[in-house]
Amino acid sequence: MKPPFSQALKRGLRFRCPNCGEGRVFSSFFKMRDECPVCGLSFYPESGYYAGAMYLDYALSAAIFLAVFVPSLFLPELTHLSYVQKNVLWIVFGAVLCLGFSRPSYSLWLAIDYWLSPWKPQSPQESGETLEVPLVSMVIRTDKEGPRHGTPRGPES
Ligand SMILES: [Zn+2]
Structure with a gap:
């Protein structure tokens, strides 16, 4: 790793x-x-x-x-x-x-x-995706058990 x-x-x-x-x-x-x-x-x-x-x-x-x-x-x-x-x-x-x-x-x-x-x-592409299609990124993050646990926005907001 x-x-x-x-x-x-x-x-x-x-x-x-x-x-x-x-x-x-x-x-x-x-x-x-x-x-x-x-x-x-x-x-x-x-x-x-x-x-x-x-x-x-x-x-x-x-x-x-x-x-x-x-x-x-x-x-x-x-x-x-x-x-x-x-x-x-x-x-x-x-x-x-x-x-x-x-x-x-x-x-x-x-x-x-x-x-x-x-x-x-x-990367600018990544943050752009999150802003434009929050629902899609939410589904992806939930499926992958990412660090944000289904919240559509980042932990800062
Ligand atoms: Zn570098």
Whole structure:
């Protein structure tokens, strides 16, 4: 049933839709699409959805930063930079890490969350059918024992 976690990771790292693996998650370097251009999966299932991605970005950046910064304290001085110059370089290094990890963090957050609890793409054809022929969809849903249990409209309305 559930696709392997490695597939979710691979799609996340390739910035592809977690559902179909084809549609691109980003429309430009820092701009995410609202939904998949191929299968229509929403990339914003709820508001504030990507707060966790920011934590992920921070955690990855902090881990790499500390992995470089802490060993550097035990190394002999290699440069003749002043204290201020070194601090500026570390700040720039931290900012570059945060920016560099932002895209993978957002994409991975989407991929892992979708793998844990997938949601359905909202295709325009499907919602149109429900609106135009509610009785037919009611009969179909009742026969298939779908999640709506015979109600002609969705659970939201
Ligand atoms: Zn897709």
